[in-house]
Amino acid sequence: MPGGNEPRSYYVGMDVGTGSVRAALVDQRGTLLAFADQPINQWEPQFNHHEQSSEDIWAACCVVSKKVVQGVNLHQIRGLGFDATCSLVVLDKQFRPLPVNPEGDSRRNIIMWLDHRAVSQVHRINETKHSVLQYVGGVMSVEMQAPKLLWLKENLRETCWDKAGHFFDLPDFLSWKATGVTARSLCSLVCKWTYSAEKGWDDSFWKMVGLEDLVTDNYSKIGNQVLPPGASLGSGLTPEAAKDLGLPPGIAVAASLIDAHAGGLGVIGADVKGHGLACEGQPVTSRLAVICGTSSCHMGISKNPIFVPGVWGPYFSAMVPGFWLNEGGQSVTGKLIDHMVQGHAAFPELQAKATARGQSVYAYLNSHLDLIKKAQPVGFLTVDLHVWPDFHGNRSPLADLTLKGMVTGLKLSQDLDDLAILYLATVQAIAFGTRLIIEAMESAGHSISTLFLCGGLSKNPLFVQMHADITGLPVVLSQEVESVLVGAAVLGACASGDFASVQLGACYGLVGETRL
Numbered sequence: 001m002p003g004g005n006e007p008r009s010y011y012v013g014m015d016v017g018t019g020s021v022r023a024a025l026v027d028q029r030g031t032l033l034a035f036a037d038q039p040i041n042q043w044e045p046q047f048n049h050h051e052q053s054s055e056d057i058w059a060a061c062c063v064v065s066k067k068v069v070q071g072v073n074l075h076q077i078r079g080l081g082f083d084a085t086c087s088l089v090v091l092d093k094q095f096r097p098l099p100v101n102p103e104g105d106s107r108r109n110i111i112m113w114l115d116h117r118a119v120s121q122v123h124r125i126n127e128t129k130h131s132v133l134q135y136v137g138g139v140m141s142v143e144m145q146a147p148k149l150l151w152l153k154e155n156l157r158e159t160c161w162d163k164a165g166h167f168f169d170l171p172d173f174l175s176w177k178a179t180g181v182t183a184r185s186l187c188s189l190v191c192k193w194t195y196s197a198e199k200g201w202d203d204s205f206w207k208m209v210g211l212e213d214l215v216t217d218n219y220s221k222i223g224n225q226v227l228p229p230g231a232s233l234g235s236g237l238t239p240e241a242a243k244d245l246g247l248p249p250g251i252a253v254a255a256s257l258i259d260a261h262a263g264g265l266g267v268i269g270a271d272v273k274g275h276g277l278a279c280e281g282q283p284v285t286s287r288l289a290v291i292c293g294t295s296s297c298h299m300g301i302s303k304n305p306i307f308v309p310g311v312w313g314p315y316f317s318a319m320v321p322g323f324w325l326n327e328g329g330q331s332v333t334g335k336l337i338d339h340m341v342q343g344h345a346a347f348p349e350l351q352a353k354a355t356a357r358g359q360s361v362y363a364y365l366n367s368h369l370d371l372i373k374k375a376q377p378v379g380f381l382t383v384d385l386h387v388w389p390d391f392h393g394n395r396s397p398l399a400d401l402t403l404k405g406m407v408t409g410l411k412l413s414q415d416l417d418d419l420a421i422l423y424l425a426t427v428q429a430i431a432f433g434t435r436l437i438i439e440a441m442e443s444a445g446h447s448i449s450t451l452f453l454c455g456g457l458s459k460n461p462l463f464v465q466m467h468a469d470i471t472g473l474p475v476v477l478s479q480e481v482e483s484v485l486v487g488a489a490v491l492g493a494c495a496s497g498d499f500a501s502v503q504l505g506a507c508y509g510l511v512g513e514t515r516l
């Protein structure tokens, strides 16, 4: 399809991350032509409760969509794809927001992916040892949907649970909002809801965990029409949504992806020829896509199912059709780095100095580390200071939400040098966490030769370098930094029929830079 000088077709990708909504206009060669972002609200009404508003998120989608198509011939826009975090959206029978909080604030109708309120619920679910748990690494995460649903039933029975008509994963809410079609994506249901691509829903699981009411009406509240990512939904964009988004009514809208899976799709098929990389000529199963933003998600695919204790999956066709997927994860990586840096006594000084130099605090810290390192490489500055990064539990491979963070080697001083070294130790701790996940995946049967990084943290050269140094693997950065958005646009391209599959759409991501 690609080729020729003038792009014939455009596709819009929409990526709803934790902190902001991003949109991109992408052409049929996978080139990103326009980008816009818009922050979204987050509430943390109490510790471990993280909430958002579906109306606030949709409004942000409308802002960024209109921005990226400014000046474009709307008739050339062929498709729209969404990816989003795996947050839980709650609507009543008339699709109106319902409160997920005891305050009854229905603006806050989303339980976010990193919310850890449902601890006792997930403990009871794991106690059942139900067979579906084999397909989430043996232990269900508190961040998945069943524990949160059980929490709503047990804690907000009258104000939320009994009134609820629809429980959506956020990516599926967005595609419903765009098309009026309540079909769910195979990606979200397989990865976060225990749905099996082969067998569908398992009644015995929902009954065993006390959510038997979801089985009634053939799972109407959580989805009984399931489509592969990239499938075209209904009659496409509704006139109302088209007006909201500033896009042509009727354009194809794709069944969605979770954000990490869109990022994985956006990079894992990249053309690596000519860079002398270990993975050149190797199967795509030798590549590990690491989508590193607020959290980090480690996406490895295989032709046959691989059961990795403590690593989510194996999930069939949840990211690349026809492949099994294992997803390792670290719940807080960017968020942890922000937490450590912003909470340090020297942060005001850092902020002032970075601003004076017109730099981000991370660019400033990276250059400060180069300034204070001695004869040895910068990584040796932390020889006496170490961080254990599980401040929000361990998602993979230990799969233990009770674990906490730890710092050892602190002194009485709290100056800018101390902050820089603590920042470095945190980045290294995250890279060691990635190494632990890779070791678990390889012991179970994966064979990984190259890391493909994308997401906000991939823009931090120190973060990338520490991943290469500590895992001992080459790290590939794609030419297009917004790979998650390219992944979302690939969905729209596939739904439009211009590409026969998401793989074909995704293999035009190009490698721009490598690090060894």
Ligand SMILES: Nc1ncnc2c1ncn2[C@@H]1O[C@H](COP(=O)(O)OP(=O)(O)O)[C@@H](O)[C@H]1O
Binding pocket: 016, 017, 018, 019, 020, 292, 293, 294, 295, 333, 334, 335, 337, 338, 360, 362, 455, 456, 457, 459, 460
């Ligand atoms: N240029 C950058 N340099 C260093 N860190 C960055 C950069 N851009 C984003 N980040 C970090 O990445 C995280 C946000 O990741 P991103 O992928 O943009 O968002 P989301 O997690 O919402 O999808 C934040 O912790 C932020 O500090």
Ligand SMILES: O=C(CO)[C@H](O)[C@H](O)COP(=O)(O)O
Binding pocket: 017, 018, 019, 084, 085, 086, 087, 113, 143, 258, 259, 260, 292, 293, 294, 295, 296, 297, 327, 331, 455
């Ligand atoms: O569990 C997830 C993916 O499977 C979450 O959606 C992801 O961890 C959050 O992404 P981000 O860090 O980019 O906000």
